[in-house]
């Protein structure tokens with residue numbers, strides 16, 4: 001495949017891979033857990049055992065590295081396996097900074113397991129750069145973690161500015177780019193060192209695979225430790241899931257484009273709705289993150305938005321109960337539109353406002369999605 005091809009072309013053709021033996025245009029699925037040792041006692045294939053890697057990973061990892069302009073990618077059993085590996089590659093005693101508003105399960109892991117394990121974890125509003133700067137402990141802070149746009153309020157953090165702040169203190173910047181996807185944002189080009197994806201979401205895109213990925217800017221010592229940790233902890237992806245992920249990524253560009261258009265149309269439509277207090281979406285000119293989002297996102301603002309329903313928690317849960325086209329379910333980034341009352345999912349201690357519904361726009365006709373929300377909200 002030509003070096004000048006657009007990323008969309010690389011994704012659609014899975015980098016033009018053709019099987020050398022059969023000339024098949026779809027790569028085979030390798031289920032082997034072990035590989036032959038050469039008679040002279042060497043492993044020239046570079047492969048020994050299926051907990052370290054699998055030939056089926058190669059294609060998905062190569063596509064991901066290319067889409068993110070990274071040096072290399074690694075797939076994991078889940079987004080959480082990928083994210084926690086990025087932290088466990090550090091040593092107890094190291095200091096990390098992460099957002100107050102972020103993916104709930106990872107926030108829980110950071111304030112629970114990671115602290116017990118010995119990481120010094122500070123949570124700040126990373127969109128406020130002065131707060132981020134003040135949290136840095138030069139020489140001690142090893143990793144700054146940001147998520148943008150961030151669950152479930154879609155607060156936008158300036159990646160280039162965060163990278164400068166992290167690097168000035170001798171730390172790496174990692175970006176959970178699950179919601180932005182490589183279609184809309186390329187964190188490594190903006191100065192980040194590491195990108196994390198829950199590939200369960202847009203990358204696979206069909207709500208039928210749990211997977212995660214890390215992409216690195218450089219194949220350095222830190223990255224070598226991440227690779228070792230994946231093999232040691234065994235948080236590996238099944239080969240069939242890796243194969244499905246590669247198939248899902250072929251349609252990543254048109255899916256993300258359609259979801260972002262739908263989300264923009266829904267956000268604009270609901271902004272003036274009498275039953276809605278506020279629409280949270282970085283694509284709206286009124287959104288506090290809009291200016292930064294315009295700078296660091298290209299081609300759209302993503303398929304995720306939240307609405308704060310007038311009348312509080314009861315009104316929000318009541319509206320969720322009435323949807324028919326939207327599916328009441330957690331997760332995001334699939335072909336079907338999902339809606340959920342986030343505070344109910346997160347439970348006690350959740351920073352999610354009780355009147356907030358999180359919406360993942362899918363690929364249905366946007367007219368059906370808007371009409372369904374209209375009837376669920378009522379009051380026109």
Ligand SMILES: *Cc1c(COP(=O)(O)O)cnc(C)c1O
Nearest residue numbers: 078079080103176178198200211
């Ligand atoms: C889903 C999600 C994760 C966790 O990924 P899993 O694949 O569910 O383990 C992390 N970050 C974000 C933004 C997510 O949406």
